[in-house]
Amino acid sequence: MxxxxxxxxxxxxxxxxxxxxxxxxxxxxxxxxxxxxxxxxxxxxxxxxxxxxxxxxxxxxxxxxxxxxxxxxxxxxxxxxxxxxxxxxxxxxxxxxxxxxxxxxxxxxxxxxxxxxxxxxxxxxxxxxxxxxxxxxxxxxxxxxxxxxxxxxxxxxxxxxxxxxxxxMFGGGVEDAKARARRNFYRQSILDVVTDDAAKLRTKLGGSDRRKLDEYFQSVREIEQRIERAAVESQAQIPDFEVPxxxxxxxxxxxxxxxxxxxxxxxxxxxxxxxxxxxxxxxxxxxxxxxxxxxxxxxxxxxxxxxxxxxxxxxxxxxxxxxxxxxxxxxxxxxxxxxxxxxxxxxxxxxxxxxxxxxxxxxxxxxxxxxxxxxxxxxxxxxxxxxxxxxxxxxxxxxMDVPEKSFGDSTGPAKGLDA
Structure with missing residues (x-):
């Protein structure tokens, strides 16, 4: 596009x-x-x-x-x-x-x-x-x-x-898209409430507990990002692809x-x-x-x-x-x-x-x-x-920007792939 x-x-x-x-x-x-x-x-x-x-x-x-x-x-x-x-x-x-x-x-x-x-x-x-x-x-x-x-x-x-x-890949059509939209709306509403409460709670916690809360909210943020992507994806047209x-x-x-x-x-x-x-x-x-x-x-x-x-x-x-x-x-x-x-x-x-x-x-x-x-x-x-x-x-x-130095029984990265 x-x-x-x-x-x-x-x-x-x-x-x-x-x-x-x-x-x-x-x-x-x-x-x-x-x-x-x-x-x-x-x-x-x-x-x-x-x-x-x-x-x-x-x-x-x-x-x-x-x-x-x-x-x-x-x-x-x-x-x-x-x-x-x-x-x-x-x-x-x-x-x-x-x-x-x-x-x-x-x-x-x-x-x-x-x-x-x-x-x-x-x-x-x-x-x-x-x-x-x-x-x-x-x-x-x-x-x-x-x-x-x-x-x-x-x-x-x-x-x-x-x-x-x-x-x-694309869901089961219009009704499936509507169901996803409803689920995402309620998920986002719940996240909004939890985020507000957590901000108040954070002022009362010690350093260790604040770190734990931050780790938790990192995972919450990932869910929010998925919901945001879903909102964009829901506007995309399902490909015209014939499947038996x-x-x-x-x-x-x-x-x-x-x-x-x-x-x-x-x-x-x-x-x-x-x-x-x-x-x-x-x-x-x-x-x-x-x-x-x-x-x-x-x-x-x-x-x-x-x-x-x-x-x-x-x-x-x-x-x-x-x-x-x-x-x-x-x-x-x-x-x-x-x-x-x-x-x-x-x-x-x-x-x-x-x-x-x-x-x-x-x-x-x-x-x-x-x-x-x-x-x-x-x-x-x-x-x-x-x-x-x-x-x-x-x-x-x-x-793929995955910084692994080893995998399985590897002895290092393969040589010569880029000549």
Whole structure:
């Protein structure tokens, strides 16, 4: 809504966005990883659908997730893959209620910048999941169904229904907006009374109690700011976006619709942080629409069978084709002197590389966008020695103005992202 001349003058500042897209069961790495490093590299077969976007993303090789390895816990690599993907923490091996992991990178960022948007973060997916029960070799389904974790024991459940995602973003229409306005009116009235009483009380308190009262009113002020934002948001028109009532049967249609919603969330500044699971970890979905009738997980244990490897590569490329569509959409949204992708950092990857042998090093990872000018895409960034994936996350957090020096098993910020 700001005139283009104002952008050219350097105002207002453009927000940075951060998203994480997870795919299961690893990749056929010979068709994923480029042979050359640097800018002069040829896209391998699986990444071919991204050719028109080659200057807009980095292929990053040499990253690892040590906490997705067994480390004495035995089988269960798929559960550890999704559990460690955004946390860098070894999950407690249990299929009971005593799950324990760690906070995910998206929620660390949401705690700091989430107060600036209607939703602190958005979690979406394609496959329904479970928060209890056994799913992988003694690991709880909570580990295989989620990549976002609000705390050590509370996963942030994803939403797979497009309409539910849209309504979470923008509400259920006029009546919902009226109900929100009524709630906010009474909340503000209560805050006014409390603030007046507290001001009188403060003159009678000692230093320690005044500090406690100040801490309390800091949280009160945050509520007031949310109400103020809600008043502005209520005047904004709900986007004209057609959303089906159910879940599309076609995987590609469902996936593209969820990508569209992610673009809409970033474009409207409804949130600046999103996670997207293209499937649950260890998913055994078949992809008959591209001629693959066997289950994905079943095929991933290919034992070097050429026919199975070819089908797995087809699945990898099918998913990349949808990711290319997402980048198309992001680049189509003009913002300031660039586009939405220029002001975003999109991580696409998995915490398993070779699904047949359950390898957790040299992971398949793409990083799209320019992060408001802090990233230099258009190249293959190749780390020669094993580098923790969480080093990348420290760097992304810092680019979101979240001043974390470490995360998970990181050893420092990732080098070379800005060339």
């Amino acid at each position: 700001v005139p283009r001349a104002a952008w050219a003058a350097g105002a207002p500042p453009t927000p940075n966005r951060m998203a994480f897209i997870f795919f299961p069961n690893g990749a056929i790495m010979k068709d994923w990883k480029p042979e050359q490093a640097g800018t002069d590299y040829k896209l391998p077969k699986t990444l071919a659908p991204l050719e028109k976007h080659q200057k807009d993303f980095m292929v990053i090789s040499g990253l690892a997730h040590d906490k997705a390895r067994a480390n004495g816990d035995g089988a269960g690599d798929h559960a550890r893959c999704s559990a460690a993907f955004l946390t860098g923490v070894q999950p407690r091996k249990t299929d009971g209620a005593d799950i324990r992991l760690g906070r995910s990178v998206d929620q660390v960022a949401a705690d700091v910048i989430g107060k600036n948007t209607r939703l602190p973060s958005l979690e979406i997916g394609i496959e329904a999941g479970r928060q209890a029960g056994r799913c992988d070799s003694g690991y709880s389904c909570a580990y295989t169904s989620n990549i976002s974790w609000r705390s050590e024991t509370v996963p942030t459940a994803k939403e797979i229904h497009p309409k539910a995602v849209f309504e979470r 009532d159910g879940v599309p049967r076609d995987w590609a249609e469902h996936t593209r619709l969820m990508y569209d919603l992610m673009v809409l969330a970033f474009e409207t500044d409804t949130t600046r942080i999103c996670t997207f699971m293209l499937a649950n970890s260890g998913s055994n979905r078949s992809y008959k629409e591209i001629g693959v009738g066997e289950g994905h997980h079943q095929l991933s244990h290919h034992r070097d069978d050429a026919e199975k490897i070819e089908k797995l590569q087809r699945i990898d490329q099918y998913m990349i084709t949808q990711f290319s569509y997402f980048l198309d959409r992001m680049k189509s949204i003009e913002e300031g002197t660039g586009n939405l992708l220029d002001h975003s950092m999109i991580t696409y990857g998995c915490a398993i590389s070779d699904g047949n042998r359950h390898r957790h090093e040299d992971l398949p990872v793409l990083l799209a966008g320019r992060g408001n000018g802090t990233l230099t895409p258009g190249r293959h960034l190749k780390y020669e020695n094993e580098v923790p994936m969480n080093n990348l996350y420290v760097s992304l957090l810092n680019r």
